[in-house]
Amino acid sequence: MSYVLGLKCRECGREYPKDVLFVCEYCFGSLEVNYDYKAIKKNLTKETLLGRPKNMWRYKELLPIDKDPAVGLDSGYTPLIKANNLARVLGVRELYLKDDSVNHPTLSFKDRVVSVAISKAREFGFDTVACASTGNLANSVSAQAASCGLKAYIFIPADLETGKVVASQIYNPNLIGIEGNYDEVNRLCSEIASRYRWAFVNINIRPFYAEGSKSMGYEIAEQLDWKLPKHIVVPSAGGSLITKLWKSFKELKELGFLEKADTKVYCAQGQGCAPIVTAIKEKSEVIRPVKPKTIAKSLAIGNPADGYYAVDTVRKSGGFAEEASDEEIVEAIKLLAKTEGIFTETAGGVTLAAAKKLIEQGIIPKDESIVICITGNGLKTLEVVTKSLPRLVKIKPNLASFEEHIKNGAHQKISENKVIEYYI
Numbered sequence: 222m223s224y225v226l227g228l229k230c231r232e233c234g235r236e237y238p239k240d241v242l243f244v245c246e247y248c249f250g251s252l253e254v255n256y257d258y259k260a261i262k263k264n265l266t267k268e269t270l271l272g273r274p275k276n277m278w279r280y281k282e283l284l285p286i287d288k289d290p291a292v293g294l295d296s297g298y299t300p301l302i303k304a305n306n307l308a309r310v311l312g313v314r315e316l317y318l319k320d321d322s323v324n325h326p327t328l329s330f331k332d333r334v335v336s337v338a339i340s341k342a343r344e345f346g347f348d349t350v351a352c353a354s355t356g357n358l359a360n361s362v363s364a365q366a367a368s369c370g371l372k373a374y375i376f377i378p379a380d381l382e383t384g385k386v387v388a389s390q391i392y393n394p395n396l397i398g399i400e401g402n403y404d405e406v407n408r409l410c411s412e413i414a415s416r417y418r419w420a421f422v423n424i425n426i427r428p429f430y431a432e433g434s435k436s437m438g439y440e441i442a443e444q445l446d447w448k449l450p451k452h453i454v455v456p457s458a459g460g461s462l463i464t465k466l467w468k469s470f471k472e473l474k475e476l477g478f479l480e481k482a483d484t485k486v487y488c489a490q491g492q493g494c495a496p497i498v499t500a501i502k503e504k505s506e507v508i509r510p511v512k513p514k515t516i517a518k519s520l521a522i523g524n525p526a527d528g529y530y531a532v533d534t535v536r537k538s539g540g541f542a543e544e545a546s547d548e549e550i551v552e553a554i555k556l557l558a559k560t561e562g563i564f565t566e567t568a569g570g571v572t573l574a575a576a577k578k579l580i581e582q583g584i585i586p587k588d589e590s591i592v593i594c595i596t597g598n599g600l601k602t603l604e605v606v607t608k609s610l611p612r613l614v615k616i617k618p619n620l621a622s623f624e625e626h627i628k629n630g631a632h633q634k635i636s637e638n639k640v641i642e643y644y645i
């Protein structure tokens with residue numbers, strides 16, 4: 222049973238059937254899934270949710286697939302962690318982390334969108350899926366295509382982190398590194414998508430793919446007992462997640478799950494690739510494309526497809542935006558690990574660093590509830606932190622060697638970033 226009426230142009234409102242379509246033929250606006258909310262309201266209540274398994278499909282009425290999902294049965298319902306230690310460091314009263322760094326199956330937020338996209342691709346009868354990716358999408362499409370026996374063509378910038386490359390290649394897709402940045406990869410993929418009958422998850426079935434992001438918002442609301450935070454800080458690459466979180470809050474309000482949906486939404490990007498943040502700060506409607514130069518490669522999209530809508534979302538919500546330098550990203554990754562025991566990738570570092578700056582500037586008040594979205598796992602971007610960590614302490618396998626090490630206060634030196642190599 223599906224509540225999808227069809228697709229609808231975000232600009233002119235023209236309606237289209239539920240099909241492999243993504244741009245309006247008349248105004249070139251992007252298409253979005255259109256639901257029958259009246260029917261959903263009759264069938265989806267807080268009570269119906271109670272008996273359902275804890276994964277993203279508990280909100281299936283609000284997701285655009287007609288049959289049971291073909292993949293990603295365990296995606297979503299990641300922890301919402303009350304981060305008291307980090308709150309103390311930042312000087313705020315009520316802080317939560319939405320931790321998609323442990324999402325299933327590939328440890329990032331992208332498992333949500335890919336679970337929907339590949340399930341939909343199967344419904345459309347495709348035998349091959351594809352994507353243009355900054356890394357996490359590549360991992361998730363590779364894994365989930367493998368799990369349901371579809372062929373996969375994965376296009377990535379050739380200079381991605383080793384962890385992201387290996388964590389795609391292991392699933393044996395057709396993995397192709399392009400000598401260029403993401404925007405060049407994406408341009409090539411648009412050409413390929415028009416020639417081959419493949420389901421490009423973030424191109425020709427993007428309207429369906431993007432809806433998967435909403436599950437993160439539903440979960441946050443439910444995990445806070447149907448009360449939204451006052452502020453939410455969200456990392457942006459193409460700008461889709463941030464707009465869909467906002468949409469999820471508005472939907473829950475419309476369905477009567479929430480009394481109000483007045484959360485202020487904040488966009489976080491890396492300093493060397495912050496076209497959305499720049500537009501928000503400059504109060505501009507226009508996204509000026511940039512050439513990415515940041516260690517936050519998962520967010521390095523210089524010409525974001527949903528940039529305009531991301532700016533619009535932030536402005537309507539009354540939120541703002543902030544960027545993080547490479548050093549600030551690394552510091553924030555370490556801060557999160559030290560205070561909360563969570564190891565995030567660069568995107569998480571960007572988001573925490575941006576949140577910290579917004580709090581320090583008084584833009585996010587210290588006495589109101591805040592959610593920070595942690596969207597990826599640190600084991601995939603080891604190279605950005607290894608240089609700033611101490612070398613491994615090595616001792617001989619005997620007690621005397623250990624005690625000599627302790628006696629010299631070596632364990633303290635570690636935290637001062639000194640190199641320790643101690644032998645007796």
Ligand SMILES: *Cc1c(COP(=O)(O)O)cnc(C)c1O
Binds near residue numbers: 331
């Ligand atoms: C893709 C991605 C995002 C956000 O992507 P949008 O394109 O803005 O939806 C955030 N964090 C991580 C780790 C990602 O891989």
